[in-house]
Amino acid sequence: MASIILDKIGFTYSSGTVHERQALKNINLQIGEGEFIGVIGQTGSGKSTLVQLLNGLLKASDGHIYVDGEDIYDDDYDLKKLRCRVGLVFQYPDHQLFATTNFEDVCFGPKNQGLGKKEAELRAFEALRSVGFPEELFYQPPFELSGGQKRRVAIAGVLAMKPEVLILDEPTAGLDPAGRDEILGLLSQMRSELGITVILVSHSMEDVAEYVERMIVLDNGEILFDAPPREVFGHHRSLEEIGLAAPQVTYLMEELAKSGMPVSTGAVTVQEAAQEIVSVIGNIR
Helix, strand or coil, X not given: CCXXXXXXXXXXXXXXXXXXXXXXXXXXXXXXXCCEEEEECCCCCXXXXXXXXXXXXXXXXXXXXXXXXXXXXXXXXXXXHHHHXXXXXXXXXXXXXXXXXXXXXXXXXXXXXXXXXXHHHHHHHHHHHHCCCCHHHCCCCHHHCCHHHHHHHHHHHHHCCCCCEEEXXXXXXXXXXXXXXXXXXXXXXXXXXXXXXXXXXXXXXXHHHHHCCEEEEEECCEEEEEECHHHHHCCHXXXXXXXXCCCHHHXXXXXXXXXXXXXXXXXXXXXXXXXXXXXXXXXXX
């Protein structure tokens, strides 16, 4: 499994022009094997730029990125190998799906890795099954799918290449609550079963509170927080200053505490809040 280090990374769009914009500034990160990480920030905070650097789609203006100790900016580094190890699922699945059938689409990555037809098809079948995609839709065209189904195919297309790191840019955008829960539950399950590192880019605190173990909060191209969710949400006033907020249950627990109910305000999920309230009520009785 891959470990990744970002050392003093900066990135500037349209450098040297009147449209120059610095998207990332002095980013220092270590990403360990098997972590489940949420990258959070408002639009324009640098989230998408950061993950495209990890995948080698963009090259940093400053600093270095090391994967298992190798500098990916060395002249002889194999970027194709990097993109097989660090898979990226884009925000809009329509940008990633292009074949005439869903099965063909998922076969594309393994074939591009040099695998034969039979091995590529086995990989595709395994990947589609792992994301819970219905077999009766394998040979249907992608444009007939729902938003959630398209995302499953896009994820399967990356999984078929057997990456060690799976990055997803806003994978729940545009989905209803049931669709969001399905996709996030799927990611959590894959991470547990496959042992891969999962990096989830989102602007939704509810999405990340339930699943990730570590949150990286970006603001104006810089890291504001890098800590477990409970610790980050303890600074929700600072989050509000940059246009973010803690999960709604955090505010609910604060209001209950202010009203005199002796609850802990550290809950970050609905389940944790419910358990805390039931426990307090039981003690009162």
